[in-house]
Amino acid sequence: MYTIGEVSEMFNLSIPTLRFYDKEGLLLDLERDNSGIRKFNDKTIEALRVIECLKKSGMQIKEIKEFMHWCSLGDITIEKRKEMFLNQKKSIEREIKELEKALHMINFKCWYYDEAIKDSTEKRVKNITPNQMPHEIKTYYDEAHK
Amino acid sequence: MYTIGEVSEMFNLSIPTLRFYDKEGLLLDLERDNSGIRKFNDKTIEALRVIECLKKSGMQIKEIKEFMHWCSLGDITIEKRKEMFLNQKKSIEREIKELEKALHMINFKCWYYDEAIKDSTEKRVKNITPNQMPHEIKTYYDEAHK
DNA sequence: TTAATACCTAAACATAACTTTAGGTCAATA
DNA sequence: TATTGACCTAAAGTTATGTTTAGGTATTAA
Numbered sequence: 001m002y003t004i005g006e007v008s009e010m011f012n013l014s015i016p017t018l019r020f021y022d023k024e025g026l027l028l029d030l031e032r033d034n035s036g037i038r039k040f041n042d043k044t045i046e047a048l049r050v051i052e053c054l055k056k057s058g059m060q061i062k063e064i065k066e067f068m069h070w071c072s073l074g075d076i077t078i079e080k081r082k083e084m085f086l087n088q089k090k091s092i093e094r095e096i097k098e099l100e101k102a103l104h105m106i107n108f109k110c111w112y113y114d115e116a117i118k119d120s121t122e123k124r125v126k127n128i129t130p131n132q133m134p135h136e137i138k139t140y141y142d143e144a145h146k
Numbered sequence: 147m148y149t150i151g152e153v154s155e156m157f158n159l160s161i162p163t164l165r166f167y168d169k170e171g172l173l174l175d176l177e178r179d180n181s182g183i184r185k186f187n188d189k190t191i192e193a194l195r196v197i198e199c200l201k202k203s204g205m206q207i208k209e210i211k212e213f214m215h216w217c218s219l220g221d222i223t224i225e226k227r228k229e230m231f232l233n234q235k236k237s238i239e240r241e242i243k244e245l246e247k248a249l250h251m252i253n254f255k256c257w258y259y260d261e262a263i264k265d266s267t268e269k270r271v272k273n274i275t276p277n278q279m280p281h282e283i284k285t286y287y288d289e290a291h292k
Numbered sequence: 293t294t295a296a297t298a299c300c301t302a303a304a305c306a307t308a309a310c311t312t313t314a315g316g317t318c319a320a321t322a
Numbered sequence: 323t324a325t326t327g328a329c330c331t332a333a334a335g336t337t338a339t340g341t342t343t344a345g346g347t348a349t350t351a352a
Contacts, residue, residue, distance in 0.1 A: 107235070181349095
């Protein structure tokens with residue numbers, strides 16, 4: 001059993017944020033003691049791990065809430081939950097691809113500014129055509145401009 | 147030269163969003179015709195490509211604005227700009243790693259629900275210990291719970 | 293000439309996800 | 323006994339990133 005302060009440290013989430021998640025219905029298994037103080041057990045901790053993951057993958061709080069609700073309904077929602085994770089998987093994979101595309105542009109820009117720094121000016125590098133670029137830089141450029 | 151409507155289609159950004167970017171100082175090279183209508187030239191288009199990339203990589207509008215301002219100051223800001231792209235590169239790489247971590251949890255959950263679906267209940271799979279999991283699933287599990 | 297279309301502005305509104313504030317409880321310590 | 327520290331609530335405030343609204347201009351098509 002953990003207090004809200006301990007959990008706050010464990011997950012690097014502020015205390016108000018944890019209360020907010022509770023209020024929003026993300027922590028369905030959260031217990032309270034006699035005087036109303038939150039007691040986080042292993043189930044809630046595991047829920048927070050899942051929440052962390054779903055948030056990172058771009059899911060909104062109300063969707064996570066819906067998922068938590070499904071969990072509370074038991075075995076009849078197994079297929080729904082599986083489908084949700086499958087969608088989330090696709091969504092993360094798309095996101096990673098997008099980030100890799102952005103990385104290509106960034107790599108191109110890093111090369112570009114390295115060249116500019118050599119000359120102390122953008123003048124020369126600004127006019128380089130794709131065919132004059134080093135091969136792997138051209139690849140970045142083409143990817144970013146396709 | 148493109149109109150705002152054309153650019154909106156090209157980048158899949160709404161017309162109000164483009165006007166908003168302009169107002170926020172992201173489109174410094176944007177020209178206007180006599181009657182005040184925006185004319186997007188190749189330089190603005192390229193700026194939008196960079197904006198798209200920086201946004202995808204998690205940068206905020208006011209930081210992008212600052213970068214655009216640096217660009218307008220010319221060669222004296224080359225090093226600053228290089229540094230910014232280098233930081234952004236690190237930031238994207240961190241982000242990709244985070245997403246891959248989330249993907250591990252998701253892959254574990256997909257396996258978990260596949261097993262549960264086979265049984266029509268979570269009862270059995272819920273109690274499987276890491277050592278009883280298929281090897282690659284255990285890897286996901288360990289990664290997600292480390 | 294009138295009507296449609298594509299543009300313009302300023303300002304208000306919307307939304308998600310928190311954070312801050314103001315006021316209160318409760319148990320342990322000086 | 324008084325104070326400190328960790329918790330509680332409800333409600334208001336904040337921030338980023340747009341979107342919507344209301345009212346106006348300019349060009350073209352019927």
